[in-house]
Amino acid sequence: MLTGLTLTEARAGLAARKFSARELAQAHLDAIGRLNTQLNAYITVISEQDVLAAADAADARYASGDARLMDGLPVGVKDLFCTKGVKTTAASKILANFVPPYESSVTARLLEAGSVFLGKTNLDEFAMGSANITSAFGSVLNPWKRQGDDSALVPGGSSGGSAAAVAAGLALAATGTDTGGSIRQPAAFCGIVGLKPTYGRCSRWGTIAFASSLDQAGPMTRSVADAGLMLEAMAGFDEKDSTSSNRPVPEFSKAVGKSVKGLRVGIPAEYRAPGMPEEIAKMWEQGIAWLREAGCEVVDVSLPHTKYGLATYYIIAPAECSSNLARYDGIRFGERKDAATLDGIYERTRAEGFGQEVRNRILMGTYVLSAGYYDAYYLKAQKVRTLIKRDFVQAFEQVDVLLTPTAPSAAFAQGENMDDPVQMYLNDIFTVPASMAGVPAMSVPVGLDSRGLPLGLQIIGRHFDEETVLSVGGALEAAAGFAHKPALHAEAGV
Amino acid sequence: MSYVIEGKTGSWEIVVGLEVHAQVVSKSKLFSGASTTFGAEPNSQVSLIDAAFPGMLPVINKECVVQAVRTGLGLNARINLESRFDRKNYFYADLPQGYQISQFAHPIVGEGTIEIELSSGETRKIGITRLHMEQDAGKLIHDQDPTKSMVDLNRAGVALMEIVSEPDIREPEEAGAYLRKLRQILRYLGTCDGNMEEGSMRADVNVSVRKAGEPFRTRCEIKNVNSIRFVMQAIEVEAARQVEIWENGGEVDQETRLFDAARGETRTMRSKEDAHDYRYFPDPDLLPLVIEQGWVDALKAALPELPDAKRTRFQSDYGIPFYDAGVLVAEQSVADFYETIAKGRDGKLAVSWVTGDLFAALNRTGKTIETSPVSAEALGKMLDLIADGTINGKIAKEVFEDMVETGEGPDAIVEKKGLRQVTDTGVIDAAIDAVMAKNADKVTEYRSGKDKLFGFFVGQVMKETKGKANPALVNDALKAKLDG
Secondary structure, three states: OOOHHHHHHHHHHHHOOOOHHHHHHHHHHHHHHHHHHHHHOHHHHHOOHHHHHHHHHHHHHHHHHOOOOOOOOOEEEOOOEEEEEEEEOOOOOHOOOOOOOOOOOOHHHEEEEEEEEEEEOOOOHHHHOOOEEEOOOOOOOOOOOOOOOOOOOOOOOOOOOHHHHHOOOOEEEEEEEOOOOOOOOHHHHOOHHHHHHHOOOOOOOOOOOOOOOEEEEEEEEEOOHHHHHHHHHHOOOOOOOOOOOOOOOHEEEEOOOOOOOOEEEEEEEHOOOOOOHHHHHHHHHHHHHHHOOOEEEEEEEEEOOOHHHHHHHHHHHHHHHHHHHHHOOOOOOOOOOOOOOOOHHHHHHHHHHHHHHHHHHHHEEEEEEHHHOOHHHHHHHHHHHHHHHHHHHHHHHHOEEEEEEOOOOOOEEEEOOOOOHHHHHHHHOOOHHHHHHHEEEEEEEEOOOOOOEEEEOOOOOOOHHHHHHHHHHHHHHHOOOOOOOOOOOOOOOO | OOOOEEEOOOOEEEEEEEEEEOOOOOOOOOOOOOOOOOOOOOOOOOOOOOOOOOOOOOOOOOOHHHHHHHHHOOOOOOEOOOEEEEEEOOOOOOHHHHHHEEEEOOOEEEEEEEEEEEOOOOOEEEEEEEEEEOOOOOOOEEEOOOOOOOOOOOOOEEEEEEEEOOOOOOOOHHHHHHHHHHHHHHHHHHOOOOOOOOOOOOEEEEEEEEOOOOOOOOEEEEEEOOOOHHHHHHHHHHHHEEEEEEEOOOOOOOOEEEEEEOOEEEEEEEEEOOOOOOOOOOOOOOOEOOOHHHHHHHHHHHHOOOHHHHHHHHHHHHHHHHHHHHHHHHHHHHHHHHHHHHOOHHHHHHHHHHHHHHHHHHHHHOOOOOOOOOOHHHHHHHHHHHHHHOOOOOHHHHHHHHHHHHHHHHHHHHHHHOOOOOOOHHHHHHHHHHOOOOHHHHHHHOOOOOOHHHHHHHHHHHHOOOOOOOOHHHHHHHHHHHOO
16 A cells, blocks of 8 residues: 555655556545545645646656655655644644745755645644643644553644654654654554654744754654655755754765674663653663663663753753744734734734743743843753763763653643643653763654553764664664554555 | 033033934844834834734844944944843824834843044044933824824834943033934944934934032933034933023923924923833733844954044055045045045045045035045046156146046046146247247246246246146246256
């Protein structure tokens, strides 16, 4: 079935003319038509006409023998990337009807590589959330179900729409963005691969900002090789983003399948959090055993400032968000609520335009930057961030990668964890430190828990060493042989 | 101190520091490629970055950095090889991002000095605390609609340099001299056009008063004063207001005030309680700005000659007085005009023509040195005609007026009007003979000892030759004939 392929398989099938890009695109549009109402993975689906036109252009290039890296591959785009002429909402009411007159650098590269965009995937509002329940366009449903239990599960967040779409066969792959775990945690919850590259690897230009010093785009795919392929298409220096790196982009897909023999894998003691579910601990042990069998040397390491990661993150990210979101004032674009005074316009527009979680974070961020609190919160957090980064740099003097669980639990049900925001924030406990340090990290699905839900392990690498992360991820993937499909899937029951 | 306010309780001195916002001369804005031309259609020079569309990111414009560093060098200031950009957060309709990108903690330029000259001829050094780069805001227009305000973002994102002085200023006159000198330096450097009317240079004035020898008292900041005269007035009235408060047992509140030129008073704009909390923090979209000493040195080597140096050089190169040199260097265009004329000619004669006849003509015709009807080359050529005896000084005045009127060159005018000086001794002798014949009685008087009449004869001969006779030749020949 065309909707069940990996990017790599589909690319080969297209090149061999086993099927056309048009057929591939049509199969995905059909799947979206059947399942999106239930999953709510897409906020906007691009018109059939436009999708098929892009597919036809790809077919023409295959026919003339000059197909590109991602030619004809149907992908979903997180609705945080501005797409020219296609509504871009950040899952917020305040941008409910915003149609950008420009294309983000990352999506421009994907288009240039021949990708066929299917639509804009749902997310937590402005990428703030870990369960995809803060979207103004409704929650996304995780296509997985617990065995014998029909509860609606969350797909994780914030890139939950992308994760659900890829898992359920509504896209071969999708873009995500990761600020504190927003690619990796939903990838783990939905049983797919999610790679957060090194900060600076992908341009942030044209991607709606949440926390500028942390935001990073990355691929969400069905295989590790796919993640390499898609990252290759997304990454690269962009003079329009002062924080983008001018390092050359390696052929990432070639890193997968390389022997990991002799690589040193660090196991950070501090990630053995008290209260970690038995099944997560077991899966982690299993991962360690697989890598040892593949020839890796396993080393215990320490990242002593890990315990401050979450607290620090929840100062720095809201601080940046409070400033980044100031531009949504109703004056130049987006939704405006009129009032008699300028302050009235601001108050009504922002109170009605932003959801509760976004408002919470703006308030937190405003507070920690305020006179009298700046030193105690923001400045202190920046100092701790430096220490967290140093932890990683020092650990990478001893080891090549780190292996940890991606999330402290499998997907939970809608309604669970929702009374207490701090409980919700704990979802990011294993993913946040790599974000704070800016190092690359990938979640790979390695197995199911006792209730049949996928679990992921996280591989963290050195700055700009995505290749080693991909190699180790490939080894883990091969050992785990994860081939499970969710309950809701384009191919199920057809 | 020469400037004191005499109060009921004794003398008060004033303490003033200035924060000048100078719009950087650059083709495009500080962080975007949009044009900076003044006076374009509203919102025609706005990029997506300036309008703060979602996902837009700032990228520093190197040209603006060059200008800031050159300005720092012109102010004899320390250049910081690493500086940073911060966000200053506040909401206003003319501020699209909801924050201004500025340099708060780590400015690009540190301490420097400006030397000012007062009308007494005395000079003083005023310290510069810092210079930093920041974005300008847009403009609100309130008179287009009865109920709505309009926003013009053409200016949003244009680079500003904020130049902060030490509280070294003790007189309104010093504030005026400081601003004039700063403007002069900026214009020489070409880093700001210094046009206060168009708002490309604006001053915030910090004023406090104290008794001699006291530490500083509370200051008030008067925002956005837009002419040098108003700055001086605002200092006077604000200082007087503060003295009155202190002397009546009150307390001056630290606050932001506005100067109302029409009513000659300052008024509260924002009290301390309403002061914004700008929540400054480092802009995560921009890396620290790192420049190299070698690059700074190259900029320094390429700086134009600044007014103080030029003035000294004019004095020695052209042998003109310090005062005249000061008048010439006040505007670079005047200095250049002068130098074009003076080079290889009589510098003193050149300065008298430029600051005398030329300035008078410009004044009369409402022109500037840039639009002068007489070019420096033409005026130079006229001085050559004087030097080589083609015309004399008196005829030169006539030629010059003709040049102002017609824009023609001095040669053409001399030819056309036949103003060439008469050096033919035969013609001069004939004129003398005619004058002596007509005034036989005066000749007798002269010869009997009334030698004051010599001037009369010179005048008559000049009249006879329509002013064109070479005065020296006339003198010699007349003397010989009268005495003979």
